[in-house]
């Protein structure tokens with residue numbers, strides 16, 4: 356029996372349904388026989404659309420999933436003995452079951468406060484260049500938006516990517532949520548990943564059903580199609596992945612979906628900041644809210660809602676393209692109802708307000 360149609364959770368944007376326009380696009384490309392392995396009309400149309408958005412030299416490789424996109428993207432721009440510089444919070448490092456290492460890459464992780472790398476982090480890693488005993492950084496991998504729900508501003512991207520290129524490294528952008536960053540920053544997808552040589556372009560978290568794409572901007576990247584096949588990321592019925600991307604990229608559905616998800620995260624964060632004893636831990640710049648809740652609240656809340664634990668006392672609440680205001684308000688009401696009496700205390704409130712990311716004044 357179907358009981359999930361109206362359910363909205365906060366565990367992940369992966370839990371959301373596919374957007375109706377994506378489903379309609381899948382239906383529209385269905386029927387009849389078409390060439391396989393990316394030789395179909397819809398993949399050609401997608402390639403053209405991506406060139407319009409990312410530049411004439413952009414090459415598109417529709418793949419099955421985000422982990423595969425990341426690995427193919429890295430393989431496309433750097434040899435196997437290279438190391439990949441990334442934040443310690445990077446999905447590559449924390450949540451891909453060692454797939455980069457499985458593919459032969461060593462990850463050089465850098466601790467960050469909010470998921471964003473700083474240009475100063477890179478200099479030390481570049482010091483041992485040409486020392487054959489050291490893994491040689493070959494790629495800087497940035498996640499946009501980051502795993503901690505923050506965004507790199509265009510000016511920050513410019514400095515980081517210039518620095519990486521100065522060291523002779525390529526730049527990979529894990530853009531599983533590039534749409535959320537672009538929507539928040541008020542820029543296009545290309546600008547939100549400016550300076551990248553290769554992008555893992557997110558689909559699933561943005562209202563797609565299944566699949567992502569690797570967008571290769573580096574004109575020297577060679578043999579990507581072979582790597583895609585050898586790495587098991589070449590869908591035979593590529594038209595169905597391409598159709599989803601076309602639906603999202605046509606008419607800026609990607610932006611509408613991401614904007615909705617982001618604004619629901621804002622609503623959630625604002626409501627949580629108003630709840631005594633709750634602290635919003637990182638700036639809310641995309642569709643994730645990290646919050647520390649008074650002891651016991653998360654455990655009880657779990658009876659009604661799904662969400663992720665993110666370190667001691669901290670939870671991650673994610674919104675998606677289909678999160679509605681009433682879903683957020685329902686969760687906020689549930690949190691408030693679970694508040695223990697002793698947190699209705701003005702000191703807790705003052706601490707919360709002082710540490711509120713709103714006071715950082717990040718994005719207009």
Ligand SMILES: Cc1ncc(COP(=O)(O)O)c(C=O)c1O
Pocket residue numbers: 369419420421422423425446447498501502529531532559
């Ligand atoms: C930032 C980021 N990159 C990559 C991925 C990997 O995507 P997939 O689970 O489709 O392999 C995820 C998935 O949650 C992600 O959040």
